Amino acid sequence: MIAGHVFIATSLDGFIARSDGDIAWLLERDDPDEDHGYDAFIADIDVILMGRGTFETIRTVRPWPFTLPVVVLSSSMSQADLPDDLVDEIRLVDSAPEEAMRMLEIEGHRKVYVDGGRLIQSFLRAGLISDLVITIVPVLLGEGRRLFGSVAADISLRHEETRSFPSGLVQSRYRVEA
Amino acid sequence: MIAGHVFIATSLDGFIARSDGDIAWLLERDDPDEDHGYDAFIADIDVILMGRGTFETIRTVRPWPFTLPVVVLSSSMSQADLPDDLVDEIRLVDSAPEEAMRMLEIEGHRKVYVDGGRLIQSFLRAGLISDLVITIVPVLLGEGRRLFGSVAADISLRHEETRSFPSGLVQSRYRVEA
Numbered sequence: 186m187i188a189g190h191v192f193i194a195t196s197l198d199g200f201i202a203r204s205d206g207d208i209a210w211l212l213e214r215d216d217p218d219e220d221h222g223y224d225a226f227i228a229d230i231d232v233i234l235m236g237r238g239t240f241e242t243i244r245t246v247r248p249w250p251f252t253l254p255v256v257v258l259s260s261s262m263s264q265a266d267l268p269d270d271l272v273d274e275i276r277l278v279d280s281a282p283e284e285a286m287r288m289l290e291i292e293g294h295r296k297v298y299v300d301g302g303r304l305i306q307s308f309l310r311a312g313l314i315s316d317l318v319i320t321i322v323p324v325l326l327g328e329g330r331r332l333f334g335s336v337a338a339d340i341s342l343r344h345e346e347t348r349s350f351p352s353g354l355v356q357s358r359y360r361v362e363a
Numbered sequence: 364m365i366a367g368h369v370f371i372a373t374s375l376d377g378f379i380a381r382s383d384g385d386i387a388w389l390l391e392r393d394d395p396d397e398d399h400g401y402d403a404f405i406a407d408i409d410v411i412l413m414g415r416g417t418f419e420t421i422r423t424v425r426p427w428p429f430t431l432p433v434v435v436l437s438s439s440m441s442q443a444d445l446p447d448d449l450v451d452e453i454r455l456v457d458s459a460p461e462e463a464m465r466m467l468e469i470e471g472h473r474k475v476y477v478d479g480g481r482l483i484q485s486f487l488r489a490g491l492i493s494d495l496v497i498t499i500v501p502v503l504l505g506e507g508r509r510l511f512g513s514v515a516a517d518i519s520l521r522h523e524e525t526r527s528f529p530s531g532l533v534q535s536r537y538r539v540e541a
Contacts, residue, residue, distance in 0.1 A: 327514035
């Protein structure tokens, strides 16, 4: 069975970026000497799925940070919107979460990294996320792009592990209960 | 110096109650056999400060859960709004956060438990909170009364301690950086 996995950082008040996409507040509180487990997480992933919002915030990052296939789920983007050097790295798919996951499953993928606030929200609503690693950054921003959004009904989680780091980051792993 | 202290539980998506004040989702995930530190916290407090919203959600709780003096900060409540048996337990004060804290300081209070979402938000904005114990409940509610709100500028926190419980609750203590 294919499943979506989340690995994301948020301010204590639930924002993954400022309204304009800025994440300097996160980077300045990150200690590059600390291992927050991203490499181990991504090593176990087949394919990366993100929405347009997340793609736009990283489109200029070079070297391109992913070696895995990246799928951008968007109904508004076309090939012409991709930087020339990323045309072979990124696949644009215009479909709903369930369809996108079915397509990826048919292709043989099993572990999907679902990245970005709006995509995480829609995949949670569709029941397509199996677990979340949430890293809480010790700051209150007051406003910005929210990690979580509305849900049709409560989503119960099973807490699996929490660890904290000298930098002040607190990381918890939750499993979505069926 | 007088200081405000926060001790509160929130869903992973940042809600302290549903929109109608309901906290059954919290109570059903609480394990009364676990010691989450409330008794130790409250033993070190002089006076409890809450807003009308929080008071309304607990006004019918008997036995009355506090032995400490309780001050309800409200511009809309009058003595007539208090249940008869609480008239001697509760003081109504209609003043801004700074004034309320100055009044309590003059009275000799030093450690104030600031309870309730809107009051915590206004006290954070006024720089009157020194530390927060936040207990995260493993559920996504999607909507309700938020713990945090807008801030005039980023509020940096220093992470002091995190512990998790078999029930799945994760409790972190933060100090507000000056």
